[in-house]
Amino acid sequence: MTSTTQKYFNLLCELRRSYKFEIVAEESQYDPVISYEVPSREESAAFLEFLQNELALYSTRFINRLQIDKIILGNKIHRVDQPIVGCASMSLFPDSLPLRVLFRKNTIYLAADQCNTVDGRICIHHELFHAIEAHEERWPKYFDPIWPNLNPRAFRYKEDSLSNESYENQLDCDGFLSSYSMRTVREDKAELFSHMVVNFARVEELASKDKFLRAKTQRMKQILKAFNEEFDESFWRKREQNSLNGTAKISYEQLLLRKLQDALVNEELSTQESG
Numbered sequence: 260m261t262s263t264t265q266k267y268f269n270l271l272c273e274l275r276r277s278y279k280f281e282i283v284a285e286e287s288q289y290d291p292v293i294s295y296e297v298p299s300r301e302e303s304a305a306f307l308e309f310l311q312n313e314l315a316l317y318s319t320r321f322i323n324r325l326q327i328d329k330i331i332l333g334n335k336i337h338r339v340d341q342p343i344v345g346c347a348s349m350s351l352f353p354d355s356l357p358l359r360v361l362f363r364k365n366t367i368y369l370a371a372d373q374c375n376t377v378d379g380r381i382c383i384h385h386e387l388f389h390a391i392e393a394h395e396e397r398w399p400k401y402f403d404p405i406w407p408n409l410n411p412r413a414f415r416y417k418e419d420s421l422s423n424e425s426y427e428n429q430l431d432c433d434g435f436l437s438s439y440s441m442r443t444v445r446e447d448k449a450e451l452f453s454h455m456v457v458n459f460a461r462v463e464e465l466a467s468k469d470k471f472l473r474a475k476t477q478r479m480k481q482i483l484k485a486f487n488e489e490f491d492e493s494f495w496r497k498r499e500q501n502s503l504n505g506t507a508k509i510s511y512e513q514l515l516l517r518k519l520q521d522a523l524v525n526e527e528l529s530t531q532e533s534g
């Protein structure tokens with residue numbers, strides 16, 4: 260067995276043993292709306308190592324609580340004809356095994372071609388947040404009456420706004436990190452969580468100048484602490500200390516709304532573009 264194959268199978272076994280989910284990396288599974296290309300074994304082995312490192316930021320107990328049944332790796336993932344870097348398909352009844360099996364739910368798709376990128380890291384934690392939400396003790400599921408009140412009064416999520424034009428006008432609005440976070444309450448929360456996990460120092464810096472973002476960061480900490488004790492201040496201090504730095508900074512900043520991008524990074528970007 261080649262060393263790549265050995266590494267691939269070792270990672271499959273380790274992840275499965277720790278987290279009890281199935282990993283689908285070598286076959287194309289039919290889904291009515293999701294399509295993707297099957298990654299090579301080298302790509303899958305590299306991605307599984309990347310995934311293992313990201314999951315290790317949490318306790319095994321916490322990941323097991325999310326009851327993820329399946330992680331599917333793909334390249335060039337599309338939902339209908341839109342390219343996406345990931346997608347979480349969680350059942351409305353995540354704790355009911357028969358319904359999960361019937362609807363093939365609690366599945367997370369991840370883009371193997373985003374291995375070791377900032378976008379790939381953000382995506383893993385973003386999808387994990389959708390899994391967290393599926394287990395929160397609220398009914399109706401995913402409905403959070405408090406969150407929208409933390410936004411500036413005039414703001415409407417894209418899903419709730421009547422025209423694209425009014426949505427475009429809101430890109431300058433305070434309280435958001437990315438344009439994707441302006442789509443719905445769910446995406447806003449998943450985006451904020453993933454950026455807090457990957458680059459907490461930068462989120463704190465932005466929140467120090469933006470009271471809406473500050474309130475949402477506080478609320479996110481409360482939600483997580485209520486969900487699982489491990490999300491305490493020491494978890495966040497650790498995330499702060501391990502925030503992105505160095506070369507990854509430019510690609511991180513590109514994920515943010517234009518108005519939030521660091522001035523210094525913008526300079527570097529324009530030099531790169533002209534060079």
Ligand SMILES: [Zn+2]
Pocket residue numbers: 385389445446449
């Ligand atoms: Zn999402």
